[in-house]
Amino acid sequence: MLKDITIGQFFPGNSLLHKLDPRFKIIITGIFIAMLFAAQTFTALIPGVVFMIIGYAASKIPFSLMIKSLKPIIPIIIFTSILNLFFLDGIVIFKLWIIKITYDGVTYTGMMIIRIIALIAGSSLLTYTTSPIALTDAIESLLSPLKKIKFPVHELAMMMSIALRFIPTLIEETDKIMSAQKARGADMESGGLIHRAKALTPILVPLFVSAFSRAMELATAMECRCYRGGEGRTRLKQLSSSARDYLTTSFSLIFLNMVFLLNVYMAG
Amino acid sequence: MTAVKTENLTYTYGIGTPFEKTAVNDVNLEIEQGELVGIIGHTGSGKSTLIQHLNGLLKPTSGRILIDGADIWDKSANRRDVRFKVGLVFQYPEYQIFEDTVEKDIAFGPKNMGLSDDEIKKRVIETAEIVGLSPEILTKSPFELSGGQKRRVAIAGVMAMEPSVLILDEPVAGLDPRGREKILAQIKTYHAKKNATVLLISHSMEDVARYASKILVMNEGSVYCYEDTPIVFSKAEELAKMGLSVPQITKVFLKLKERGFDVRTDIYTIDFAIKKLLEMKN
Ligand SMILES: Nc1ncnc2c1ncn2[C@@H]1O[C@H](COP(=O)(O)OP(=O)(O)OP(=O)(O)O)[C@@H](O)[C@H]1O
Ligand SMILES: [Mg+2]
Numbered sequence: 001m002l003k004d005i006t007i008g009q010f011f012p013g014n015s016l017l018h019k020l021d022p023r024f025k026i027i028i029t030g031i032f033i034a035m036l037f038a039a040q041t042f043t044a045l046i047p048g049v050v051f052m053i054i055g056y057a058a059s060k061i062p063f064s065l066m067i068k069s070l071k072p073i074i075p076i077i078i079f080t081s082i083l084n085l086f087f088l089d090g091i092v093i094f095k096l097w098i099i100k101i102t103y104d105g106v107t108y109t110g111m112m113i114i115r116i117i118a119l120i121a122g123s124s125l126l127t128y129t130t131s132p133i134a135l136t137d138a139i140e141s142l143l144s145p146l147k148k149i150k151f152p153v154h155e156l157a158m159m160m161s162i163a164l165r166f167i168p169t170l171i172e173e174t175d176k177i178m179s180a181q182k183a184r185g186a187d188m189e190s191g192g193l194i195h196r197a198k199a200l201t202p203i204l205v206p207l208f209v210s211a212f213s214r215a216m217e218l219a220t221a222m223e224c225r226c227y228r229g230g231e232g233r234t235r236l237k238q239l240s241s242s243a244r245d246y247l248t249t250s251f252s253l254i255f256l257n258m259v260f261l262l263n264v265y266m267a268g
Numbered sequence: 269m270t271a272v273k274t275e276n277l278t279y280t281y282g283i284g285t286p287f288e289k290t291a292v293n294d295v296n297l298e299i300e301q302g303e304l305v306g307i308i309g310h311t312g313s314g315k316s317t318l319i320q321h322l323n324g325l326l327k328p329t330s331g332r333i334l335i336d337g338a339d340i341w342d343k344s345a346n347r348r349d350v351r352f353k354v355g356l357v358f359q360y361p362e363y364q365i366f367e368d369t370v371e372k373d374i375a376f377g378p379k380n381m382g383l384s385d386d387e388i389k390k391r392v393i394e395t396a397e398i399v400g401l402s403p404e405i406l407t408k409s410p411f412e413l414s415g416g417q418k419r420r421v422a423i424a425g426v427m428a429m430e431p432s433v434l435i436l437d438e439p440v441a442g443l444d445p446r447g448r449e450k451i452l453a454q455i456k457t458y459h460a461k462k463n464a465t466v467l468l469i470s471h472s473m474e475d476v477a478r479y480a481s482k483i484l485v486m487n488e489g490s491v492y493c494y495e496d497t498p499i500v501f502s503k504a505e506e507l508a509k510m511g512l513s514v515p516q517i518t519k520v521f522l523k524l525k526e527r528g529f530d531v532r533t534d535i536y537t538i539d540f541a542i543k544k545l546l547e548m549k550n
Contacts, residue, residue, distance in 0.1 A: 011286055064284055173363075179325050180364035183356040184425060185348055185380030202376065205366035209411070 009168075010131050016244075017059040017129040022138035024245040029126045031252045035259050036115050036122075042107070044262040045114055047255045052122040059129050066121045073120055077113055084109040132164035134237075141239055154230025162218070170211065177206050270337070271301040271433055271465040272322055272354075277331035279317055291317040293489035294331070299467070299482075301432075304459050306480030306497070307469045310511045313486040315469050316359065319435045322467075323354040335433070352381050355431030359438045359469075361422035362415065370396075370413070370421050371406040377429040395424040398461070399454050416447040423451065427458055434458060435467040440475065448472075452479055477501060477515045477536040485512070498534035517541050 012018075017025070032055075035048035056066060090104030127135070140157035147153050181202045182188070188199045279292040291314045299305055309315050320326045321333055324340045324347040333340050340350045355377075358364070367373035371392055378388045396406060399420040405413070410421050423439060436455065440448040456479055459466045467484075470476050476483060476497075483500040485492040487510050493500060500507075504514045504522055514522075515536045524531045531548070535541050 062286075068284075176358070177364060179320065180358050180361065181376075182325060183323060183351055183358070184364070184377040185351055185429065186376075187348065187380065202364075202366045206363050209366075210363055 009127065011061060011065075011128050012131070013060055013129065015058060015060040015129070016248075017055065017125065019244070020129075020248060021239055021241045021245045022130050022134040023141055023239060024241060024249055025126055025130055026135075026138055026142060028249055028252045029123055031249070031256050032122050033119065035252075035256050036118055038256070038259050038263065039111075039115075040263045041266045042111060042114075043266050044259050045111060045118075047258040047262070048122075049114065049118050051252065051255045052118050052125075055122065055125050059125055061125065061128050065128070066124070069124050070117060070120060073116065077116055080116075081109050081113060084112060133161055134239075136161035136164065137235070137237070137239060152230075154233070158230075166211075166214070169214075170207070173210055174203065174207055177203050269301045270298050271303075271335070272299040272467075273297065273334040273337075274321070275332040275334070277318070277321060277333060278329050279314075279321065279326060280329045281317075283329070291489055292321070292328075295489075295491050297484070297491065297494060299465060301465055302463055303482055304456070304466045304480050305468065305482050305484055306476030307467060307484045307486065308471070308473070308476055308512060309486030309492075310488075311471075314489040315486050316437055318486065319356065319437060319467065319469065322433070322435060323351045323356045325351075325356070348380075352377075352429050353431055354433040354435065355426040355429050357423050357426045357434070357436040357439060359441060361426075361439075362418035364422055364425070365410045365418060368409055369407055370401065370410050373410055373421055374406075374424045374428050377425055381429060391428045391430065392424075395428040398427060398457055399424045400450060416443055416451075419443065419447075420451065420454075423454075430462060431464065432462070433465045433467070435469075437469045438471065439468070440470070440472075448475070455479070473501075473513055473515045477518075485510070497536065501536045502534040504533070 020028075032048065032051060035051060036045065039045040039048060056063065085101060085105050086099060088102055088105035088108055090102035092100050093103050093106070094101040130138075136157045139160065140153055143151070143153045143156070178188070186199060186202055188196065188203075191199070274295050274297045277292060277295040277297075278290065280288060280290045282288050293314075295318060307315050307319070317326065321328055322335070324333075327341065335350055335354060338345060340347060365373050367376065374392045374395060375388050378391050383391070392406070393403070396403070401417065401420055401424065405417070410418060413421065419439070423436070427434065434455075439455065440451050443451065452475055455466060455468065458464060468476070468480065480497055482495065483497050484494045485500060485507070492506075492510065493503075501514050501518050504518060507514055513519075517538050518533070518536050521531050521533055521535050521541065525533055532544060535544060
């Protein structure tokens with residue numbers, strides 16, 4: 001079911017990760033991604049993976065949830081692995097007709113699989129432990145220097161928070177419409193591609209109708225409350241950073257340094 | 269004959285997530301063919317979850333559902349056929365409308381059944397009449413209609429499949445009193461005309477009292493009771509404990525009894541109340 005998609009979902013909680021300042025969480029996620037991509041060898045990937053595992057432990061998010069979040073990306077992993085495995089040049093270790101597998105191909109593919117999995121699982125932690133509102137507030141705050149060059153930071157953040165806010169609503173709505181049409185005998189599981197595409201009409205039309213009417217209602221509601229953009233707006237919840245945030249960021253920087261050191265030592 | 273039967277039906281939402289919730293818990297029901305059942309229960313008591321099992325939209329976590337004696341999750345069973353037999357009208361069904369004319373939208377269900385064009389046409393006209401849509405509305409776009417009219421189009425869309433079991437989830441929620449009255453009467457018409465089994469979820473005790481022959485009371489995912497209407501409403505105190513009420517006229521009689529008058533307490537419609545009061549006077 002559509003409800004099983006957990007990427008981008010927020011799980012309220014009270015762990016260390018939930019309490020961190022969302023701005024720092026974004027920065028730390030950036031550092032974490034750097035750890036994965038700076039690594040040039042298997043050993044250099046270890047700090048990134050360990051960092052992710054520590055993150056899960058500190059977030060108290062069940063491990064099963066992480067596995068679930070990885071399910072949708074399995075086809076992507078398989079597809080890119082096959083491409084990499086068979087089409088990279090290097091020292092050949094296996095050859096059959098025109099298919100050849102190289103040593104470089106195997107190592108590169110292995111590293112890529114670990115990278116993708118760690119990337120998705122690790123960065124999901126950001127959305128698992130941060131409410132969408134906190135997340136967009138943090139983005140707005142981090143991007144605020146761009147206001148100087150007249151970049152509409154507030155508007156961008158507002159659009160993002162509205163979009164994020166409505167993802168679950170739209171998923172729920174789609175589920176509801178699908179059920180209603182199935183109850184009228186709509187057949188969405190069988191038939192060829194064209195038949196299936198046609199079978200989407202009874203779902204897409206009501207979905208668009210309701211999305212547009214929701215958008216209109218929201219716009220009216222915002223205007224009724226005199227919403228006038230970011231100029232002079234104050235916040236109910238102020239973002240504030242503490243020693244905890246600086247310490248965690250330093251901790252992640254140490255891990256990033258380890259990656260660089262491992263790169264150098266393993267190569268040398 | 270038993271039209272709908274459930275055996276130890278249990279359903280849990282979000283198994284393995286922090287939001288795990290057992291919405292329907294060990295429900296055993298036997299609903300006779302031709303009954304008009306009112307389903308009542310506190311908000312969140314599992315009414316909507318229960319009825320989505322009866323046409324195979326939700327698969328029970330455990331337990332069985334039998335329609336006309338056949339298990340709908342049996343390997344040989346065809347769930348699509350079950351959906352034509354058990355028609356389900358969701359809450360606020362107008363969101364399901366998608367065709368560019370009312371006629372085509374009502375015809376969606378019958379078309380999926382693979383009926384002939386003549387038969388479809390016949391059913392569209394017949395159900396439009398039952399729900400009180402005039403013939404000139406049929407060629408209009410459903411999106412131009414009023415909320416109440418849209419609701420009727422949606423209900424007609426399910427009725428046109430001529431299900432032998434018709435289930436409606438709060439079909440009159442959010443309508444004005446006259447609109448409510450009309451739609452309930454139309455549901456009753458369908459019930460009588462097709463000799464169908466009808467299950468009606470409602471938050472209005474008055475509506476349930478007037479139309480239902482039996483009442484199913486749900487409480488926290490379980491069946492609290494499934495009895496004839498007068499028996500259920502004579503348990504006013506127990507219902508109140510569950511956050512439910514009884515029809516106003518029943519309350520009047522309960523208060524009369526409290527003050528020492530010798531009156532019956534299983535009275536739940538005004539007509540019947542008048543009759544009884546006049547009998548007492550004479
Ligand atoms: N899609 C869902 N995912 C998770 N939990 C759900 C879902 N739908 C319902 N629930 C939960 O299951 C329980 C029963 O819900 P249900 O919708 O069946 O109640 P209801 O009796 O129809 O209530 P109402 O009178 O408000 O319509 C509720 O606690 C609800 O929070
Ligand atoms: Mg409900």
